[in-house]
Amino acid sequence: MSKEPDRRSLLRQAYSGSLLERAAALRSDEAKLAALHKHGRAGVYVVGGELIVLKAQGAAPDPLFSPDEARTLGAARETVFLGLLDDAPRFGIGIDAAAIEALKAREGLTLIDLRTIAVQGEVDTAHVPPLAEAKAILGWHARHRFCPNCAAPTVPTQAGWRRDCPTCKAEHFPRTDPVVIMLPIAGDRCVLGRSPRFPQTMWSCLAGFCEPGESIEEAVRREVAEEVGLACAQVRYFASQPWPFPSSLMIGCIAEALSQTIVIDRE
Numbered sequence: 001m002s003k004e005p006d007r008r009s010l011l012r013q014a015y016s017g018s019l020l021e022r023a024a025a026l027r028s029d030e031a032k033l034a035a036l037h038k039h040g041r042a043g044v045y046v047v048g049g050e051l052i053v054l055k056a057q058g059a060a061p062d063p064l065f066s067p068d069e070a071r072t073l074g075a076a077r078e079t080v081f082l083g084l085l086d087d088a089p090r091f092g093i094g095i096d097a098a099a100i101e102a103l104k105a106r107e108g109l110t111l112i113d114l115r116t117i118a119v120q121g122e123v124d125t126a127h128v129p130p131l132a133e134a135k136a137i138l139g140w141h142a143r144h145r146f147c148p149n150c151a152a153p154t155v156p157t158q159a160g161w162r163r164d165c166p167t168c169k170a171e172h173f174p175r176t177d178p179v180v181i182m183l184p185i186a187g188d189r190c191v192l193g194r195s196p197r198f199p200q201t202m203w204s205c206l207a208g209f210c211e212p213g214e215s216i217e218e219a220v221r222r223e224v225a226e227e228v229g230l231a232c233a234q235v236r237y238f239a240s241q242p243w244p245f246p247s248s249l250m251i252g253c254i255a256e257a258l259s260q261t262i263v264i265d266r267e
């Protein structure tokens with residue numbers, strides 16, 4: 001393995017800090033990929049829409065299946081090469097809604113959404129970032145089966161990292177949508193918000209999508225102005241994490257508010 005620092009010790013949020021080496025150079029190497037599919041320590045994550053399939057037996061629920069085990073769960077709509085963990089390949093397989101329904105009654109399996117996995121902490125946390133990778137890209141496949149240029153069916157290529165249109169020859173790459181999430185501060189006070197759908201004691205930072213033509217800083221200032229009516233000056237980057245619902249990158253910032261008068265957007 002490489003001589004990289006031990007990333008297990010670094011600050012990480014639930015979906016960041018992946019231990020996988022993405023090994024993107026292998027995505028176009030058909031012979032090597034075929035060998036990786038037969039690797040003795042190959043592991044597969046199985047995703048159906050919002051749900052992750054877990055083995056329920058044993059102490060902790062286990063999301064990693066062998067390729068043979070994964071084949072018994074349903075036909076793969078798409079298979080993506082996620083990367084290598086200590087030279088062992090990891091794949092993500094997307095199965096369709098009907099197959100997921102059939103699995104709900106199968107003994108020894110649990111189907112659970114990725115937010116719950118991250119919050120409950122019952123699954124080994126090392127699995128959470130590759131599960132986020134698998135869910136985000138398999139969700140992209142599920143929503144991009146037709147070419148946005150000419151409407152012809154598209155075909156997965158590059159080990160699941162591109163879809164090509166055989167008709168107009170367009171190449172389509174997976175999307176990641178930037179979202180700003182920010183804490184406006186003024187002196188020793190800060191602003192948190194809550195949605196009417198939140199549980200009673202839950203509060204969160206404000207957040208919103210970056211719009212086309214906008215910088216991160218501009219998106220932060222616009223969102224804060226829209227949601228609580230505050231003008232902000234300096235915006236500082238804090239941290240980021242992938243947010244696979246369905247395919248965002250959460251960009252965390254701290255914003256200096258110029259006043260303390262809040263006007264709440266109740267919509």
Ligand SMILES: [Zn+2]
Pocket residue numbers: 147148149150151152165166167168169170
């Ligand atoms: Zn096309």
